[in-house]
Amino acid sequence: MLDAALQDGTAHRKCVFEVFTRRMPNERRYGVVAGTARVIDAIASFRFTEEQIELADFLSEEAKQFLRDYKFTGDVDGYREGDLYFPYSPILTVRGTFAECVILETVILSILNYDSAVASAASRMVSAADGKPIIEMGSRRTHEQSAVTAARATYIAGFDATSNMEASLRYGIPASGTAAHSWTLLHVDDSGKPDERAAFRAQIEAAGVDTTLLVDTFDITKGVENALEVAGTELGAVRIDSGDLGIMSRRVRAQLDEAGAFNTRIIVSSDLDEFAIAGLRSDPVDGFGVGTSVVTGSGAPTAGLVYKLVEVDGHSVAKRSSGKATYGGAKSALRAYRASGVAVAEVVYPQGAEITRKQNLAYRELTVPMIRGGELVDAASDPFNLEAARATHRDALQTLPWEGLALSRGEVAIPTHFVGFPEPAE
Amino acid sequence: MLDAALQDGTAHRKCVFEVFTRRMPNERRYGVVAGTARVIDAIASFRFTEEQIELADFLSEEAKQFLRDYKFTGDVDGYREGDLYFPYSPILTVRGTFAECVILETVILSILNYDSAVASAASRMVSAADGKPIIEMGSRRTHEQSAVTAARATYIAGFDATSNMEASLRYGIPASGTAAHSWTLLHVDDSGKPDERAAFRAQIEAAGVDTTLLVDTFDITKGVENALEVAGTELGAVRIDSGDLGIMSRRVRAQLDEAGAFNTRIIVSSDLDEFAIAGLRSDPVDGFGVGTSVVTGSGAPTAGLVYKLVEVDGHSVAKRSSGKATYGGAKSALRAYRASGVAVAEVVYPQGAEITRKQNLAYRELTVPMIRGGELVDAASDPFNLEAARATHRDALQTLPWEGLALSRGEVAIPTHFVGFPEPAE
Incomplete structure (x- = not known):
């Protein structure tokens, strides 16, 4: 893909990739974001050795040079480590050229899928x-x-x-x-x-x-x-x-x-x-x-997170494979709470859009900046600190409605609302 | 344990640890040994850094010195990578002092449990x-x-x-x-x-x-x-x-x-x-x-292999925890075949014992030497070669009785016979 994109000129298109899951494994009520700090670190330090480049003998010289020079220069936003997530929560958003973003798919998903699978299982055990x-x-x-x-x-x-x-x-x-x-x-x-x-x-x-x-x-x-x-x-x-x-x-x-x-x-x-x-x-x-x-996710050894291209040069894109239709476009998310502090919904909206907030609800911003222009945003801040992640999780869990803590199979704890999007493609 | 063993003098007792599983996950018919070459390499190169030793601030100076000087000096025997295994197949046997063997438990089991879980799932897919x-x-x-x-x-x-x-x-x-x-x-x-x-x-x-x-x-x-x-x-x-x-x-x-x-x-x-x-x-x-x-073992993300002390200073030992009784003593294994080449049983016997072989069956030695005195035995030989492991697996699979290839839950493909042991402890 890299080689073909370099050859046909699409490699440098400005793209947005998004990490999300379509459903909770085993009909669980919620998931726990984990691995974010490891992902951020992996992205910032992602490089190729000459030995690795030489192995890819099917690549053009231009593609090999691209890998030699590789350093991620884009932006990353995402959910705080330890926070909860639900179907379609945009837990990580990666913005940059197609070539620099597509290269990161495996490392990002490997880390988030394994770590989140373990944290999601562990959280249920802690509740129990x-x-x-x-x-x-x-x-x-x-x-x-x-x-x-x-x-x-x-x-x-x-x-x-x-x-x-x-x-x-x-x-x-x-x-x-x-x-x-x-x-x-x-x-x-x-x-x-x-x-x-x-x-x-x-x-x-x-x-x-x-x-x-x-x-x-x-x-x-x-x-x-x-x-x-x-x-x-x-x-x-x-x-x-x-x-x-x-x-x-x-x-x-x-x-x-x-x-x-x-x-x-x-x-x-x-x-x-x-x-x-x-x-x-x-x-x-x-x-x-x-x-x-x-360590095996208690029946769900992977979180089922995917990394999907959602925007190309400002245009929303989404595949229409059967059973896999999604909203395109870069997204942000809020969590809405009643005055009592109980969460009622995950609100996903187009990044940068102004959305109407309900008077009787409080909102928390779920999406925080993590990388800007390839550089870590305030490396000492919350998303990169293990004790902070632990506190984020403890606090988030306390806001779940009671039924959200049930160990049995069932509905997710809170629904995900899409606000401000055009009707989805059929 | 290390510290206490050094203090009470048991650290240097000659011990044998054995890797085996008590049952096949999800009632599968067979398992596939994988990770052996990685284990052998990990054992031979197992060392501690000063940073790691200093972290263990609860250790005595003697224990810290033991870790500084650590180098495995014992023997390892085991099944060839790619071979099949069944409940109680002694797939790896580690012989040395208690201290040098007990230290290796986690790395040995981590590698074998994950790699064998994946290989066991993959083999069923290849059959299918x-x-x-x-x-x-x-x-x-x-x-x-x-x-x-x-x-x-x-x-x-x-x-x-x-x-x-x-x-x-x-x-x-x-x-x-x-x-x-x-x-x-x-x-x-x-x-x-x-x-x-x-x-x-x-x-x-x-x-x-x-x-x-x-x-x-x-x-x-x-x-x-x-x-x-x-x-x-x-x-x-x-x-x-x-x-x-x-x-x-x-x-x-x-x-x-x-x-x-x-x-x-x-x-x-x-x-x-x-x-x-x-x-x-x-x-x-x-x-x-x-x-x-x-990559998640298709419903069985870990092989359930354990690493158990089976011999101390020549004495067989075995725990008697409920549901977990096993035979003690160092073991070897043979696979018995009919003249047609179809496997009929896994024969497990005390290491070094002479056992009676049946005239109408052919036998293959399953246990091969891998490490002697801390050094790899013939690093270029079969157990350490990926193509050889692939061939070992292909050949072993061809000897399974037909029902052993069934994907459904059921009995293991061949029974494990214990020959030459005293009656098990109750």
Whole structure:
């Protein structure tokens, strides 16, 4: 495409591409924007090496030179990281020449699709956990680099910590972890007989009595007994990683209380997703460890975001493939709220248009400038700060109507209204 | 764990960890080992930077020094990349001290879980396509680094090419691609009216008449008409990316044939998975472009592989958590075949044990040495070569009993037999 566009002169047409989704996966009520800061960084630093250019031996010399000189010089606007999105929310708008924008499609979508899939799943788990802490521990169940950004996305959505040390290093996310079954199994006596107490003793000596002991390697009741015998009633926590977590947490709570270990917390893990977490709401669980489900988007491993050309030299364009018709033109968006603070609609309108605002509603601008002329806009400002993204998400979630937090399949939390557009093409 | 093990002296116990899965996701019939060469490379080059070590401020000075000096010195054996696996197949066995092995858990599982999930999905699609070529074009729907290794995994499983140029550069996979809708939309006249023919004309001038024109941006019938008008009957292919692909491919075939474009191929894409591909088997489709479904494992985004301690100082160990009991001890595996070449069982036995082989069956050793004393075994040999992995997969697939290729949920293709073990712990 690049080569052909350079040859027929269309490469330099001023274009606008837009990132949006046509529907929420699995009929969820809302999505969470994540990856924006990574995208902005990727766009600003996008370059080609000579080795990469030489591989593309099907390219003309002109196209190769274009790649050698490549540096994005256009503008980017988008939703704040951590904000909510709905079908057709214009979460990222990229403006520049066709050639410079089309080249960015894969990196933009890869980042936003994966990170938003994880954050969208994580947010539902945070709602389900109802204030109890969640540790992300899914690194082993996704690609080794995805694992690092998955931790980042879950933190934006409200998780409390990650077991991924590289994510902690790269993004400053609190690190946390517990011992594995291999730790207990390692402790055998000379005849090969398991010695769970030796494992617990060594862990407490290294990590202090406030540590979390994994009590289900052999028999949970005996495991708790051993834990208390070694740690005493000041033990920080026990973790249960198998069995019916509701039943087991109640039994273990009773056992701990009977021993006087009232402050010893119970952490549970083992294939938890938002539904399993919600199912434990009335049980004496103090925290969750979530792995596989969150790093794979809990049934929706990609956000289904697309990157579509919507404007060429000031003209709106849109494809008419069956089932995929969309509004053309560059767009901005507002979120409308009742006086009570509850969101009522996503209002999408042509960029730069004046639209009539209703007197009884408050509005928040969703689209903020991120890149101007290829340069980051105020790199220290909100869209690029992880704690700010976390706050954006927390605040946005509080404005959802109650039904928007339902875990079941259903309607999106708020409708998307298109205002100020001509009738869509048929 | 590392710190506690160094303190209590268990860090240096000779251990064996094993990678296996307890079940096939979504009741599939078989899995495909992928990522092995990446794992072997990651193990051999696994090091810690000073920045990483300093971040772990909870570690003792001894543990920090251990990380500074870290270099894996043990042995690794495993299944060839591209081979099939079944529940409890010991696809990777890692032998060394507890400390040096436990450190590798995340990187080993991340790679194998993601790459094998993608390869396992891709293999089903290749079977469903029944010899017709498939291009991997899912980069935009997964993390930007996963995208590169996803292309690699699909190639091992029998895909023909990838649209991911970095995968082509890094792994030598054939690159291929087609134009996007944005290419057609870019071509508007001065009044903003779409000009599909101008887009087709420019593409043919740049890429030759053997290119693939995307004909469904506006109206497919008109698109094919425009394509033929511009390219003539020697046009390489048309791509259809929306609508009912069965109906549309038949209509387009009739239209092409009527115009005399008998050799113009029809490529289809648009949310294809193995079931959709199988559903098109009787239609005049010449090739498939597969994106989202394959890079997300087509409903099984992680392979569910675990890394478990199975041996400590020569003693078998295994946890007894409910529902998770397994055989301890280091293992090897054979695949048993009838004289006809059809596989009948996966035979798992204690490493080094002599087991009785049945006279009427042939056996293939599944476990090959990959690392000895921290060094790669014959880096040029099969397990580390992508074309060899592709051949391994093709050959292994041909030995499956017919029912093993069924796409429906069901029993695994062949049972796993444990031979030479003591009765499992209850």
